[in-house]
Amino acid sequence: MKKFLNKPEDYVDEMLAGMCLAHPNYYKQPIPRLICRATKPKYEKVAIVTGGGSGHLPLFTGYVGEGLLDAASIGDVFASPSSDLMTNTIKEVDQGKGVLLLYGNYGGDVMNFDMASENVEFEDDTQCMTVLGTDDIVSAPYAERGKRRGVAGIIYAYKTAGAMAETGASLEDVTRVAQKTVDMTRTMGCALTPCTLPRVGEPTFSIPEGKMEMGMGIHGEPGIHKSELKTANEIADEIIDNLLPELELKPGNEVSVLVNSLGATPLEELYILYNRISERMSELGVSIVLPLVGRYVTSMEMTGASISLCKLDEEMKELLLAPAECAFWKV
């Protein structure tokens, strides 16, 4: 294991401390593992809370900011935060207009956020609603899409729901927009090399030299097949071919495209992928709005990429293009 760290057990806390020191205009940490906006919103609004394990920066903490999220609960690397921390996070940002819990569909996170939601309802009558990121098409068939995991595409829901909340909209409307965005977003990834958890010290899985795993999840969950490493265009085509059927894109439709590095893959290679995706969208007569290319949701130092398509309607497009700002994304 070659990593810049002091003690493995301090990895998350030192990372969060550094992030808040580096970006004091965006983030503060009122209690350990709770990251919220450096300055509270100037007016009452629905709060949006997310959370999950560390190891995915800029997800989750990074997307706390104006026009995006209000706060995040952070667990150990690839491990759920406790329901107690989630409860404190909800209480920190609730302004009395309700709280949307918007996070990825992982068992531990769901169990703990549901528990936290019950806590604040019991103690303070705080109303929480939940939307789960379920954009990873490989993790379950369409008929069982409620079981799908959330991966990079969740940032689209952060953006649209965040923009909606800034308008002073009700909890019901913010939730509706978040759910619609999740429903209109599909993601598939491809891994080339694994990552190593600091407290484990060994790679979480192995992919032989010259091979790739198509459809692998962001914690190394099995994909749909292993094969020889293909060309960038072949990989882009395979992923796009898998994403398209459920979105039913027609000429004249608009999509946003996210080409995301899982950590180690450089921007150069992401742009090679984007070049092909752009060609494919042109062939379909589909316009791309706000293309995103970079590290948006990572898995430590994993080499690989994911491609997300978010099909837009007028409401979603307007919300996607509304101003937003955090240390890692500015619109």
Next chain:
Amino acid sequence: MKIDNRALIECAQRLAQACRENETALCEADARLGDGDLGLTMSTGWRAIASDSDEWSDDCSKIFFQVSKSLQRSCASSFGTLQATGFMSAAKYCKSNNLTQLSHHDLAPILDCAWKAMADRGKGELGKKSVLDIIYGLSIDLAKADIVDYKVAAKQSVDRVLAEYRDRPNGLGRARMFAEKSIGVDDPGMLAVKVLVNAV
């Protein structure tokens, strides 16, 4: 017959002691079918509950909520969250029925709420050889029990359910991945409940 809240504090101390004494045994039982940390989860969680009991209020609804919060704060594992869910459902039952002090007649309906809430949270169901079955069994058996025999009835209930499921495979949680190996072996979560019931 009412249950004095002072008695609940003393009960929490006994349960914490029992979990500490059975920590190794529960870890060993869990290691056969899971990750082997159940004894630690139980002793850590109930130590926190007993420690926090000094600050319990006189309202049983708030006491159950505080038990749930103690578990959430001290146990990050899924079994900790499941227990916390059960106690939260008890708190809600008391709140919605305007109960500030428990009576023995409340135990069966509270346990009935608890297993349902835990099943919902853990996406589980009855009949899969899990902690749900033993709590469901208690809710049924205590509903039929005479007040003077409550503790005896509870002990008989957990032994009955353990025996009923011993030779079946586990169908929930991590233990379901060792389904064949689990035949003839008691479910660790059920054993944890037995430790609690025997100490009540």
